[in-house]
Amino acid sequence: MPTIQVLHRAAAFVFAVFVLPGFAANICYAQYGGSGANAAWRAVAEQMIDQNRKADLDVTVQTADGNPVEGAEVSIEMTRHEFPFGSAVDPRYFLPSRTEFDAQYAAHVESLFNVATLENHLKWRAWSGHWGAGFAQSVTLDGLDWLAARQIPVRGHAMMWPRYQSVPDSVRALLDLPAPTQQELQAIYDASFDHISDIGLAIESKVYCWDMLNEPRTSFDIEDKLIGFTPNGETMITSRADLRERWFSAAQQTDPSAQMFLNDFAVIAGGDDLTNSIRNNYRDNLNAMLLAGAPIDALGFQSHFNDAGRPLTGIENVWILLDEFSSNGFPVHITEFTYETLDKPLQAAYTKDFMTACFAHPSVEAFVFWGFWEGKINKVEAALFDLNFNPNLNGQAYLDLVFDQWWTSDNGMSAPDGSFNTRGFKGSYRIKVTYQGLHYYFDTVLESGGSSFLATIPDPIEVVPETLQVTRGNSVAGGIDEIALSDNQDLSISRSNQDVNSRTEFEIKSTLPVSNPQTVELLVETSVFARSNVVHSVWLFNYDDGEFELVDSRNASRFGDSTIQILPAGDLARFIESGTGCVEARVRFQSDSQRQRFSSNTDRAVWLIVE
Numbered sequence: 001m002p003t004i005q006v007l008h009r010a011a012a013f014v015f016a017v018f019v020l021p022g023f024a025a026n027i028c029y030a031q032y033g034g035s036g037a038n039a040a041w042r043a044v045a046e047q048m049i050d051q052n053r054k055a056d057l058d059v060t061v062q063t064a065d066g067n068p069v070e071g072a073e074v075s076i077e078m079t080r081h082e083f084p085f086g087s088a089v090d091p092r093y094f095l096p097s098r099t100e101f102d103a104q105y106a107a108h109v110e111s112l113f114n115v116a117t118l119e120n121h122l123k124w125r126a127w128s129g130h131w132g133a134g135f136a137q138s139v140t141l142d143g144l145d146w147l148a149a150r151q152i153p154v155r156g157h158a159m160m161w162p163r164y165q166s167v168p169d170s171v172r173a174l175l176d177l178p179a180p181t182q183q184e185l186q187a188i189y190d191a192s193f194d195h196i197s198d199i200g201l202a203i204e205s206k207v208y209c210w211d212m213l214n215e216p217r218t219s220f221d222i223e224d225k226l227i228g229f230t231p232n233g234e235t236m237i238t239s240r241a242d243l244r245e246r247w248f249s250a251a252q253q254t255d256p257s258a259q260m261f262l263n264d265f266a267v268i269a270g271g272d273d274l275t276n277s278i279r280n281n282y283r284d285n286l287n288a289m290l291l292a293g294a295p296i297d298a299l300g301f302q303s304h305f306n307d308a309g310r311p312l313t314g315i316e317n318v319w320i321l322l323d324e325f326s327s328n329g330f331p332v333h334i335t336e337f338t339y340e341t342l343d344k345p346l347q348a349a350y351t352k353d354f355m356t357a358c359f360a361h362p363s364v365e366a367f368v369f370w371g372f373w374e375g376k377i378n379k380v381e382a383a384l385f386d387l388n389f390n391p392n393l394n395g396q397a398y399l400d401l402v403f404d405q406w407w408t409s410d411n412g413m414s415a416p417d418g419s420f421n422t423r424g425f426k427g428s429y430r431i432k433v434t435y436q437g438l439h440y441y442f443d444t445v446l447e448s449g450g451s452s453f454l455a456t457i458p459d460p461i462e463v464v465p466e467t468l469q470v471t472r473g474n475s476v477a478g479g480i481d482e483i484a485l486s487d488n489q490d491l492s493i494s495r496s497n498q499d500v501n502s503r504t505e506f507e508i509k510s511t512l513p514v515s516n517p518q519t520v521e522l523l524v525e526t527s528v529f530a531r532s533n534v535v536h537s538v539w540l541f542n543y544d545d546g547e548f549e550l551v552d553s554r555n556a557s558r559f560g561d562s563t564i565q566i567l568p569a570g571d572l573a574r575f576i577e578s579g580t581g582c583v584e585a586r587v588r589f590q591s592d593s594q595r596q597r598f599s600s601n602t603d604r605a606v607w608l609i610v611e
Contacts, residue, residue, distance in 0.1 A: 031346060033272060033314020034353060041315050041357070048360035050423075053083060053406070056450035058421050061414045061433055064458055068418030073434040074455070075411040082426040082447070083359065084153065084366040085402050086115030088336065090376050091143025092134050100134070104389045105373060110150050112398075117155040117335070117368055118143060122207075124161060127199055128168040137202070144206040155335070155368065156207035158214035158263065159196060160247055162222040175221055185229045192222060193250055200254030209259035211300055211335065212251045213244060216289075217264050217282050241288035248294045262286065263300035263335055268321055271311035279321075286325075299325055302336035304370070305350070306379075307343075312350055318357045326363030334358050336370035338382035339394075347382075348393035355401055369398075433457055 034041050057076065061069040087109070092098045094106035109116065120126050121140040129136070147154055161167075164175055174180060174188045200210075223240040230236040237243050251260050264285075266278045273279075289296065305312055313321070326332055337354070341347050358364045371377030372384040372395070384395030391399055408424030414433075424446055431442040433455050444453045 032312040032350060034316055035349065045356050045360040052362045053359060054423055054425050055446050055448060056421065056423050057429070057446050058419065058450070058452045059431060059455055061418045061420070061455045061457065064456055068416065069414055069435060069457065070416045070418065072414040073411065074414055074420040075432040076409065076422060076424070077430050078408045078425060078427055079430050080428040081114055081402065084115035086113045086117065086366065086368040087372045088117045088119040088368065088370045090119055091121060091139055091146065093376055095139065095142055095146060105376065108373065108385065108389060112372065114152060115155065115366055115368065116147055116152050117157045119371070122156050122199065122203065123158055123166060124195055125166055125168055130168055148206065154207045156203060156210035156258065158211040159199060159251060160192065160212060161214040161219055163219035164221045175225055185226060186232060188222060189226055189229065189231045192247065196247060196250045197254055200251060204255045205257070207258060209261060210251065211263035212248060212260040214263050215265060216244060216262070217285055239288065241292040241294070244289050245292040245294040248296060252295050259297040260295065261298045261300040261333065262296050263302065265302040265304060266310065268301040268313060268318060269303045269305045269310045270313060272314050272317050274317060274320060298331040298333065300333045300335040303334050304336060304338050306340040315353050315357045318354065319361060322361045322363055331365045332363045333366040333368065334364065335368050337368065338370045338379050340379040340382045342381060344393045348397040351394050352397040352401060431455055
């Protein structure tokens with residue numbers, strides 16, 4: 001095997017370019033290496049994904065006194081990935097205070113990704129005020145707070161991008177000087193370190209990592225100006241790597257909790273010649289910085305592909321490159337993935353395969369797209385969603401992987417010992433336990449090494465409401481074939497008359513006397529079959545001074561099953577001052593289905609005492 005020597009913090013690491021059995025480097029296929037449906041890497045990737053991204057989840061259902069519960073129905077549903085899937089985003093488009101605000105953009109950022117990069121707002125020139133009010137520091141900080149409120153961690157990009165085009169005007173003016181004085185060189189030097197300190201302290205704890213040095217392979221205007229200069233009280237700068245080591249060290253001192261990345265392009269992207277001049281130049285730069293002692297924590301690979309000059313890299317060779325650069329312990333992020341092409345089926349296929357290869361590789365700890373929406377992306381042809389936020393083939397490839405193929409949902413019955421076991425992708429989960437007609441919900445996190453969870457169910461007492469009646473909305477007349485209320489407060493309705501062109505609506509009212517509102521829970525459950533979207537709404541009222549006053553409300557709008565739970569303890573207690581009171585729930589079903597069939601079964605309003 002060929003070997004490459006890389007020096008890490010003055011210590012030499014010798015590693016081999018790893019080739020999986022049966023694979024060979026530099027293989028060319030008609031489209032890209034590994035594109036075939038039966039390519040050998042696919043089975044290997046499946047095994048690696050199971051090993052690196054999944055774990056065992058063991059649920060045990062028990063009563064409050066610790067006795068196992070047999071025969072409980074256990075459903076688990078993933079709610080969030082542990083692995084970071086993200087995109088570059090622009091805070092102007094998700095902050096309601098901005099004129100550029102787009103509610104759909106904001107909703108898609110929140111629902112599609114669990115990590116984000118501010119595309120431009122943290123770059124030196126933007127941060128220093130050269131890009132106008134839309135890039136003001138207040139907008140940047142508000143954007144970071146918006147993401148934090150939604151538990152979306154942020155990659156900082158980019159602390160130092162030392163090329164002429166990316167620095168403030170004051171630094172440009174100094175770089176323009178053909179023969180700067182020692183004082184002017186000191187000013188350049190100080191400006192770079194002042195910026196690291198300024199932005200590092202301002203953003204500390206708001207980002208979990210930084211692209212501390214961006215594109216050093218081609219960006220070195222500041223370094224070359226300062227080689228040979230001796231800063232006040234320090235040693236002479238002898239090389240680009242020497243100054244870069246000082247930058248990395250300063251950044252780590254400013255924000256020691258953030259990972260500091262070396263971020264560059266055309267390393268993973270760029271075809272199947274693994275020793276081309278660009279990749280060899282990157283190796284030389286990385287070696288030089290490590291030999292200088294630069295405290296680099298991790299490596300970022302932008303991964304911009306296009307049809308012009310950045311050809312697709314075969315999947316086997318992607319792994320070879322990831323093996324090479326992670327072999328001395330570096331975590332890897334794919335930081336700016338795009339594939340710009342007019343060949344949409346090929347684009348979707350490569351996006352899916354490249355994501356799969358990266359997700360399978362143990363060194364890769366995040367995968368970030370450089371934009372997702374045609375309305376806000378540098379390369380429109382690389383978008384995942386069109387202007388109307390419909391997923392294109394590329395976007396569908398992303399959705400199929402992240403929210404389907406790599407998403408875990410399972411159900412079954414608890415065993416005699418109360419256990420239910422499954423294996424799923426690491427992340428956050430909602431567990432639903434159904435026993436004796438009642439439902440209980442729990443949240444847990446599935447981590448590396450597996451997780452065990454005790455689902456302890458109380459012994460609730462089902463209370464029959466004092467009144468339970470069904471009323472019909474005005475628009476329903478003539479549109480309902482059957483509406484019936486059973487003895488156990490289950491409601492069944494159906495509508496099959498396809499000639500009725502109207503909105504269907506019904507409402508359940510349930511009134512319950514309560515002595516202690518902090519122990520009351522309302523569970524409303526609906527199961528719907530419809531060819532159009534339906535809305536279920538729940539309003540919870542408290543009876544006070546002769547009238548019902550709104551306390552809480554919930555809505556569910558979707559196809560299929562909907563469950564709405566209200567725990568009224570907090571607000572409701574404010575309205576009931578003494579030992580007795582009365583609450584009423586109104587449950588409304590609405591369908592905008594026109595000339596279509598729908599049915600709603602086992603709609604249920606149940607009061608539970610959950611002491």
